Amino acid sequence: MKIRITDRAKITPRDQVLALVFSIMAGLFVIGLIFLAFGVNPVFAITKIFAGSFGSLYGFKETITKAIPLILIGVGLTIAFRAKFWNIGAESQLLMGAIFGTWVGLNWGPHLPAPVIIPLMFLAGFIGGAIWGLIPAFFKVKFAINEVISTLMMNYICAEFLTFLIVGPWKGKTKFGFPYTDDLPESAILGLISGSRIHYVTLILAVLTVVILGMIVYKTRFGYEVRVIGENPEAARYAGIDFFRTTLIIMAISGGVAGLAGVGEVAGIHHYLSYPASISSGYGFTAIIVAWLAKLNPFFVIVSGIFFAGILVGGDAIQISLGLPAATVEIFNGTLLVFLIMGDYFLKHKISIER
Amino acid sequence: MEDIIVSVAQRTLIAGTPLLLGTTGEVICERSGILNLGVEGVMAIGAVAAFIVTFYTQNPWLGIMAAIAAGMMISIIHAFASVSLQSNQVVSGLALTMLGLGISSLAGKPYVGKALDEKMGTLAIPFLSDIPILGRIFFDQTPFFYMAIVLALAAWFILSYTELGIKIRSTGENPKATEAQGVNVSLIRYGCIIVGGGFSGMAGANLSISYSKLWIEGMTAGRGWIVVALTIFALWNPMRAVVGAFLFGGIFVLQYLLQPLGISPNFLAMLPYIGTLLVLLMIGIGDSKKLNAPAMLGESYKRGER
Numbered sequence: 001m002k003i004r005i006t007d008r009a010k011i012t013p014r015d016q017v018l019a020l021v022f023s024i025m026a027g028l029f030v031i032g033l034i035f036l037a038f039g040v041n042p043v044f045a046i047t048k049i050f051a052g053s054f055g056s057l058y059g060f061k062e063t064i065t066k067a068i069p070l071i072l073i074g075v076g077l078t079i080a081f082r083a084k085f086w087n088i089g090a091e092s093q094l095l096m097g098a099i100f101g102t103w104v105g106l107n108w109g110p111h112l113p114a115p116v117i118i119p120l121m122f123l124a125g126f127i128g129g130a131i132w133g134l135i136p137a138f139f140k141v142k143f144a145i146n147e148v149i150s151t152l153m154m155n156y157i158c159a160e161f162l163t164f165l166i167v168g169p170w171k172g173k174t175k176f177g178f179p180y181t182d183d184l185p186e187s188a189i190l191g192l193i194s195g196s197r198i199h200y201v202t203l204i205l206a207v208l209t210v211v212i213l214g215m216i217v218y219k220t221r222f223g224y225e226v227r228v229i230g231e232n233p234e235a236a237r238y239a240g241i242d243f244f245r246t247t248l249i250i251m252a253i254s255g256g257v258a259g260l261a262g263v264g265e266v267a268g269i270h271h272y273l274s275y276p277a278s279i280s281s282g283y284g285f286t287a288i289i290v291a292w293l294a295k296l297n298p299f300f301v302i303v304s305g306i307f308f309a310g311i312l313v314g315g316d317a318i319q320i321s322l323g324l325p326a327a328t329v330e331i332f333n334g335t336l337l338v339f340l341i342m343g344d345y346f347l348k349h350k351i352s353i354e355r
Numbered sequence: 356m357e358d359i360i361v362s363v364a365q366r367t368l369i370a371g372t373p374l375l376l377g378t379t380g381e382v383i384c385e386r387s388g389i390l391n392l393g394v395e396g397v398m399a400i401g402a403v404a405a406f407i408v409t410f411y412t413q414n415p416w417l418g419i420m421a422a423i424a425a426g427m428m429i430s431i432i433h434a435f436a437s438v439s440l441q442s443n444q445v446v447s448g449l450a451l452t453m454l455g456l457g458i459s460s461l462a463g464k465p466y467v468g469k470a471l472d473e474k475m476g477t478l479a480i481p482f483l484s485d486i487p488i489l490g491r492i493f494f495d496q497t498p499f500f501y502m503a504i505v506l507a508l509a510a511w512f513i514l515s516y517t518e519l520g521i522k523i524r525s526t527g528e529n530p531k532a533t534e535a536q537g538v539n540v541s542l543i544r545y546g547c548i549i550v551g552g553g554f555s556g557m558a559g560a561n562l563s564i565s566y567s568k569l570w571i572e573g574m575t576a577g578r579g580w581i582v583v584a585l586t587i588f589a590l591w592n593p594m595r596a597v598v599g600a601f602l603f604g605g606i607f608v609l610q611y612l613l614q615p616l617g618i619s620p621n622f623l624a625m626l627p628y629i630g631t632l633l634v635l636l637m638i639g640i641g642d643s644k645k646l647n648a649p650a651m652l653g654e655s656y657k658r659g660e661r
Contacts, residue, residue: 038461086445139632143639148392148445149584150635153628156577164621285453292446325464325572330457334396337450338432345440 008350015347016295023343027336034331040322048321049314049332059313061196065269067309068199069094069261069283071206074290074301075213076257082217082296083250084230089136089151090258091284092158093129095276097259098266099162100128102181102273105188105266114187118201118267121188125263126256132158133255134248141244155284159276166273181273190268199268202260207302209257214298226250258284281326286312289337308333357488363608364492368500371604373398373558373566375503377582378589378596379510380554385586386514387547388527388651392448393433394555395579396455401426401559403459406466406570409563415475419560426556427549429455434548438541441655452579463570471568475499499561504597506554511593523547527649530656540656555579577628584631588638591649599634606630 008015032042053063073090080087087093104124109117136150163179172182190199217223225246228236236243265279266272273279290308294300315329377394384391401422409418429451436447475497483494514520522543525533530540558578563570581603589596610623 034458034461040461088449139636139639143636145632145635145639146584146587149580149587150632152577152580153584153632156628157625157632160621160625164619167621168619285449288449325460327457327460327572330453331461332457334450334452334454334457337446337453338436341436341442341447341450342440345442 004352004354006350006352008348011347019343019347020293020340023339024336026342027339030339031332031335034335040324045318045322045324048318049311051314052317053310053313059317061193061198062313063306063310064203065197065199065309066283066312067306068202068206068264068268069280070287070290070309070312071301071305072202072209072261072264073258073283073287074294074305075206075210075298076254077287077291078294078296078298078301079213079217079226079250080254081291082230083226083247085137085140085247085250085254086148087133087136087151087251087254088148088288089133089154089284090254090287091280091282092151092155093132093255093258094262094265094280094284095158095162096132096255097125097129097262098273098279099165099262100259101125101263102184102266105184106181109185109188112187117188118190121267122205122260122263125259127259129259129262130252130256133251133258137248137251141247162273162276162279166275170273172272175272179274183271184267188267189271190264192268197269199264202264202268205260205264209260210298210302213253213257217298222246222249258287281312286333289333289340292337293340361488361491363612365496366608366611367601367604368492368496369566369604370607371601372497372500372503373561373578374582374585374603375507375597375600376499376558376561377555377579378585378600379503379507379593380551380558381582381586382589382591382593382596383510383514383523383554384547384551385652386527386591386649387523387544388530388649388654388656389433389437389544389548390444390448390653391430391433391451391548391551392445392583393430393451393455393552393579394582395575395577396452396459397426397429397552397555398455398559398562398575398579398582399459399573400429400455401556402563402574403463403466403559403570404556405560406463406471406563409471410466410469413472415564418564419557422556422560423553424556426552426554426559428552429458430549430552430555431545433552434545437655438544438548441657444653444655456573460572463572466570467572469569471564474568475565497561497565499557499565502557503600507593507597514593524649527651530651544656555582558582581627581631584635587648588631588634590638603627603630 028046032046035042035045053059073094077087077090101121101124104121105117108120132154136147136154139145139150140147166181167179170181172180174182190201192198193200225241228239228241229243229246233243261283270279286308290301290304293304311332312329318324319326377398381391381394404425405418405422408421409415433447433451436442437444477495478498480494484490514523522533522538526538526540526543534540559575562574585596585599585603588599606627610626613623614620
């Protein structure tokens with residue numbers, strides 16, 4: 001008996017869906033085993049997670065709230081990952097956007113009406129995120145510095161910088177000594193869908209970003225250039241694609257949209273800057289899997305973003321009800337990512353047993 | 356004055372030791388052509404495994420062995436994904452980091468706030484530790500320090516001068532030609548990833564039972580990522596890893612030295628990360644072609660493919 005592995009000739013959409021569903025089921029099974037190994041009832045934990053996020057109206061509203069940053073960041077990452085630029089720094093691109101947006105809101109907000117200040121804040125956030133994304137992009141194209149390392153180091157640097165701001169020069173006078181900035185003025189605060197924490201301006205912005213970036217990827221020359229750079233940088237050079245320019249644009253977009261998410265979190269949810277870990281609960285990292293689950297298709301990011309937002313919300317639920325640490329959710333993320341990789345393999349290869 | 360110098364030097368070596376252990380492992384792994392971004396997660400697993408076992412047995416050596424075994428086991432995931440399934444090494448490495456951080460925090464939850472009775476003590480080497488100044492700096496250290504140095508030298512010797520080392524390096528340079536010579540490329544890569552995982556696990560043990568005597572969630576604090584950067588800094592050579600790791604250990608110590616001068620602690624905490632960027636920048640500004648990186652680093656190898 002022999003196992004034979006051959007390339008699958010044709011992959012139908014039905015195969016893709018099957019592979020995806022099977023990967024997620026297998027992933028959940030293994031997650032269950034991990035829970036079991038640590039004495040947590042797996043059925044209870046996993047049911048609790050999905051009941052907490054999709055099982056009630058309240059939970060679902062929370063899921064959408066958390067899906068907003070995941071979709072924004074995730075869609076930016078699809079572009080970067082298509083070009084094989086491994087942007088692991090979305091977490092700090094979000095924070096930089098939050099810093100820039102908050103500065104504009106705090107300083108200009110008191111003098112400007114909402115229809116002026118809110119677009120200005122998002123613009124500032126985009127610029128902040130884009131700058132933070134451009135630095136590693138520049139390092140890569142100019143000095144061949146591995147972007148995985150540089151974007152990660154930028155994460156730590158930005159988190160420390162933000163903490164410096166809130167305990168130092170930006171510390172609010174109305175916050176009783178807590179390390180927070182003052183509240184944003186009324187005009188700089190985003191409206192919510194009533195009875196929820198869904199800041200709809202950012203939600204609309206996220207969906208628009210998906211549509212625009214989706215069109216760019218599939219319909220424009222630039223989208224084609226991104227694909228070529230990712231698949232074959234040598235060929236890109238012969239095709240007359242400017243590697244330098246294209247990489248910078250890609251990272252300005254990827255960082256910029258993460259910056260938008262940062263503005264949304266501050267202006268929509270917190271209303272002031274506080275510790276990095278409370279502004280973003282690891283959205284920049286979760287969005288990596290969001291992009292990967294979406295097969296780097298900007299449109300699919302909406303679905304995968306909502307799915308992982310659900311896991312985050314459910315993760316909070318089991319944290320409270322089972323007393324598990326916050327990082328438990330990482331087990332979900334890591335395991336599902338491993339199984340998605342495996343699913344890809346079985347999708348591309350046919351495995352048969354011969355006698 | 357002498358005491359201050361000795362104390363700074365000692366602390367530099369202490370802070371650099373986990374970095375050296377991790378970097379040696381990552382050099383071995385990357386030499387075989389596999390990029391492993393899971394170091395941060397594997398370190399966390401090692402830290403928690405060492406802490407738990409030491410907590411119950413009171414025997415730090417059993418703790419270290421548990422950490423090595425746990426690091427090796429979890430690394431099999433990356434080996435399977437990147438070698439057997441030829442998947443993207445960046446993605447599967449990230450998955451390993453997430454998994455490692457998640458599992459370690461779940462496993463360590465009951466031990467948060469508990470402490471070992473004592474840290475793993477220093478081991479003064481007879482006679483050598485009596486040398487003025489240098490003896491106290493180099494020969495009155497924790498066992499981790501000696502092991503890190505010996506293992507780095509051993510890795511350097513094996514990679515440079517033995518048949519196994521040649522096989523590992525040529526696997527990273529040209530897996531197809533290596534396979535044609537009758538070497539099992541997959542086996543070499545599996546081996547290097549798993550051994551590398553053992554090193555990362557040991558680095559984690561260093562943090563939880565010797566550097567401190569606690570398990571704290573997130574105690575690896577980005578050291579795994581610094582290791583990945585140090586591997587580039589060391590130009591994939593364990594001897595240079597020794598220099599790099601202690602240079603970075605020095606940066607960690609600098610944080611505490613500069614704090615009394617009134618510099619914001621947040622800016623000081625940035626130092627290791629800015630240092631990493633600067634080092635990469637210095638290497639990058641030089642001729643990056645002379646870097647001597649394994650030619651097939653990060654590329655999957657499929658048997659029988661062109």
